Every structure is written in C-alpha cells, then in structure tokens.
Amino acid sequence: MAEKTVDALRRSSSEPAEGVQLGPAGEQVPLGIGGDDAATAPTAAPLATGGTASQWRLVWRKFRKHKLALVGAWVVIAIYAVVAFAEFLSPSTTRAQDAAYAYAPPQALHVYHPTEGLGLYVNGYTVTQDPETFALDFAVDESQYIPVGLLVKGEPYEMWGLIPMERHLIGPEDPDQPFYLWGADRAGRDMLTRIIYGARVSLSIGLVGVAASFVLGLTLGGLSGYYGGKLDAFIQRIIEFLMAIPSLPLWLALSAAVPPTWGPLTRYFAITVILSVIGWTGMARVVRGRFLSLREEDFITAARLDGCSRPRIIGRHMLPSFSSHMIASLTMAVPGMILGETALSFLGLGLQSPAVSWGVLLQDAQNIRAIETAPWLMLPGAAIFVTVLAMNFVGDGLRDAADPYK
Structure with a gap:
C-alpha cells in the first residue's frame, strides 16, 4: 500500500501540470516554448512605441x-x-504738411462711384472760414472725385534709412490732392502716417x-x-x-x-x-x-x-x-x-x-x-x-x- 502511494506521488510529480510541458531534461516549461507547440503558442504583443515632442512643441x-x-x-x-515697413505703408511722410487742411476730418474710402465705376476713391472737402474765430470748417463734397491707387508715387523717403523710394502702398493718384483717411492734426499732417x-x-x-x-x-x-x-x-x-x-x-x-x-x-x-x-x-x-x-x-x-x-x-x-x-x-x-x-x-x-x-x-x-x-x-x-x-x-x-x- 505504501509502495502504491509513493508510485502515485512520483507519477503525479512527473506528469506535467495543466498549461505546461516536459522539457528535454524532464523539467516543466510553459506550453508553447520549444517543442511542437511552439508554432501554436500565442506571441506577445509588441510594445507600443510613442514619439517624443520637444518642450517648445508642447x-x-x-x-x-x-x-x-x-x-x-x-x-x-x-x-x-x-x-518694419512704416515708410512704405504710410500714405505720406511725417514732414509733409498743409496748413490749409488743419484739423481736416477723416475721408471715407469708397470702392464704387456711380459715374466712374469700380475703383478706389475719396471725396474732397468744402472749406469755409469763420470770420470771427478764423477757424476752418470742413464739409464733405461728394462732387469732388479723388481717385486712389495702390503703389502710387508720393513723398520721397528712404526705406530703413538706406533705400531711396517714392512708392507708397496707398495714396491719391494726384499727390496734390488731399488724402487724410484718419484725419489731420493742427498742422495739416496725416494722422495715419504719424x-x-x-x-x-x-x-x-x-x-x-x-x-x-x-x-x-x-x-x-x-x-x-x-x-x-x-x-x-x-x-x-x-x-x-x-x-x-x-x-x-x-x-x-x-x-x-x-x-x-x-x-x-x-x-x-x-x-x-x-x-x-x-x-x-x-x-x-x-x-x-x-x-x-x-x-x-x-x-x-x-x-x-x-x-x-x-x-x-x-x-x-x-x-x-x-x-x-x-x-x-x-x-x-x-x-x-x-x-x-x-x-x-x-x-x-x-x-x-x-x-x-x-x-x-x-x-x-x-x-x-x-x-x-x-x-x-x-x-x-x-x-x-x-x-x-x-x-x-x-x-x-x-x-x-x-x-x-x-
């Protein structure tokens, strides 16, 4: 009876447990590692690799x-x-002034004229002077048509103090015409330029x-x-x-x-x-x-x-x-x-x-x-x-x- 018990224990210890198999030397190894079951063993999923971002990117x-x-x-x-491009973007220069247009109001920029058709333009001014205070009174004169162009010639300047130029991004086609999109100051200088x-x-x-x-x-x-x-x-x-x-x-x-x-x-x-x-x-x-x-x-x-x-x-x-x-x-x-x-x-x-x-x-x-x-x-x-x-x-x-x- 004792011999049967020892044999049973010996057989139970030599039989592989569930999920494992016997190796060449009789050791127990997990199922799927070596042997015939290696091909059918599940493979481990590859580790996910993520990219790295620099601090400035984050x-x-x-x-x-x-x-x-x-x-x-x-x-x-x-x-x-x-x-950076102040000289080119300004309609004029800080030196240009006309006392006849002191405190001239802003001019509205239009894109279509009833008779002239499509195109940029502004209206001129009608100027009157108070006989007592000598103050100038400006009123918009819709009958005056002042065409406005892009890359027009105007007051000469030096770009960055180095390159002599006279082209401005926007301005009147006739430089002698008044052009004050944001009005004028007490000396008749363009506020937008200043x-x-x-x-x-x-x-x-x-x-x-x-x-x-x-x-x-x-x-x-x-x-x-x-x-x-x-x-x-x-x-x-x-x-x-x-x-x-x-x-x-x-x-x-x-x-x-x-x-x-x-x-x-x-x-x-x-x-x-x-x-x-x-x-x-x-x-x-x-x-x-x-x-x-x-x-x-x-x-x-x-x-x-x-x-x-x-x-x-x-x-x-x-x-x-x-x-x-x-x-x-x-x-x-x-x-x-x-x-x-x-x-x-x-x-x-x-x-x-x-x-x-x-x-x-x-x-x-x-x-x-x-x-x-x-x-x-x-x-x-x-x-x-x-x-x-x-x-x-x-x-x-x-x-x-x-x-x-x-």
Whole structure:
C-alpha cells in the first residue's frame, strides 16, 4: 500500500501540470516554448512605441488652444510688420504738411462711384472760414472725385534709412490732392502716417527697456538666490536702495542731466536705458525667491552630485523650471514700458516734437476744445489700447502654455 502511494506521488510529480510541458531534461516549461507547440503558442504583443515632442512643441500645442492668445499673437505680429515697413505703408511722410487742411476730418474710402465705376476713391472737402474765430470748417463734397491707387508715387523717403523710394502702398493718384483717411492734426499732417511712424518709436523703446531690465534682473537675482550669504545680502541692499527712489523725480533729474546737445529721440533712449537699468529690481526679487526654493530640491542635489557645474545647474535645471513666469513677466513688461513712454511724453517729460511717438501724438489731445473739434486726435490712444491688450493676451497664453502644473 505504501509502495502504491509513493508510485502515485512520483507519477503525479512527473506528469506535467495543466498549461505546461516536459522539457528535454524532464523539467516543466510553459506550453508553447520549444517543442511542437511552439508554432501554436500565442506571441506577445509588441510594445507600443510613442514619439517624443520637444518642450517648445508642447508649449506651442498648448498655446494654440488659447484662442485669445492666438488672436493677440497675430495682432502683435501684424503691428510689428507695420513697424518694419512704416515708410512704405504710410500714405505720406511725417514732414509733409498743409496748413490749409488743419484739423481736416477723416475721408471715407469708397470702392464704387456711380459715374466712374469700380475703383478706389475719396471725396474732397468744402472749406469755409469763420470770420470771427478764423477757424476752418470742413464739409464733405461728394462732387469732388479723388481717385486712389495702390503703389502710387508720393513723398520721397528712404526705406530703413538706406533705400531711396517714392512708392507708397496707398495714396491719391494726384499727390496734390488731399488724402487724410484718419484725419489731420493742427498742422495739416496725416494722422495715419504719424501713428504708423509713432508705433516704431514706442514699440522699439519698449523692447530696449525690457531687454535691459530682463538681463540684469535674471543675472543678479539668480546669483543672489543661488549663492546666498554675503552676496545675497549685498544685492538685496542694492535692490532696496533702488526701489526707494521715486520714479517721477528721477525722470526730472535725468531729463536735466542729459546733455542739451542731444536730440529728443537720443535723450529719451538714454533716459529709458537708465531707468531700465534701475527697473530690474522686481524681476531680480522674483528670480531670487525661485532660486532659494529650488536649490534644495532633490533634482538639483542629484545634478550637483553628478558633477554638473554651477552654470549648467542654473541654466539647464533651475531656469527652465520657472520659465513660465519669466515669459509672462517679459511679455507683460513690454506693454508696461509702452504705457510709461506714453504717459511721460503726454506729460511733457519724455519725447518732444519733432520726434513722433504715440505719447507725443496724444499731447494734442490735452486740449478739450481740440478734442471737441477733432475727436480723431484720440486715435493714437486706440492704437495703444489694441497693442497693450494684444500683448497681455499673448502673455497670459504663454504663461499658461509654459506652466507644467496646468
């Protein structure tokens, strides 16, 4: 009986279990591996391989989902394209003026005339003068037909200050005819031309000022937050000193200190650069705070133990971790600089005529009677509003797209 029990146990141990088979040496192997059943064994499904995308591609994909930011980006691109080709796109030049059309109202651009047929044209003016105030009163004269063409000859200019040209994108076929799509100012100068030229000055000043503030704030704030100690204390005392200086008296002092032989545009660029050098303190404090919180993180410690140099740790590991805030700060600072230029020029502390900027153009809007007579003098304010709003939308979209936690 005992021998039968041992034989049964031996046979049960030698028989393969369900789902397995005996190998050449008598070992049990899963069914389908080797032997005749290898061909019928199910094959493992191949691993799914997915493509990888760079960080900028991921940012772009997320940015496209922000509709307002995408629209704002196209508006900003269009504005800078206008700035780049300001001479060609302007119907005239900033030097052209005609006192006979002072405060001339905007002319409507038509595409079809009842007698002349299809084609661009504007109507002329009927001008009368008040015998008591000598003010000019303009009325649209529909009987005057002024044909308008594309790529017409007009006031000569130098494209980018290098290429002599006289072709303008749009203008009257007869250069002696009045053409004021957005009206004229007190000297009879075309407002559309002056707004386009003013955009070049205002937007370039914003870029110059922001670039200087961004570089200084990022560099000094990063050094202060990463190294700490005495260097941190020294930089923080400098920041506190600069932040304690009021901006408006500083502008007045700098305006008086700049050599009077400099031109108005050179003077303002000098003051803008100086204020940008002083205005890096806000960015520096933000960068310092982020560096203080990041330098004790595990991935920074791992990079340090791996032998990475300090510049590589800062540039490769720490800065990308809060790039969203830097991008947002950079894009938000440009409209702030534009508004600063506009406010200071409006108050008479910035650019002065004959320089042309949006702030200088708004100086004519200080007179209530002028605004009542010529409300189109407020059009530079509309240009500022559209530009600043579009840049703010772009900044919001870039901040959301670059934020890894959203």
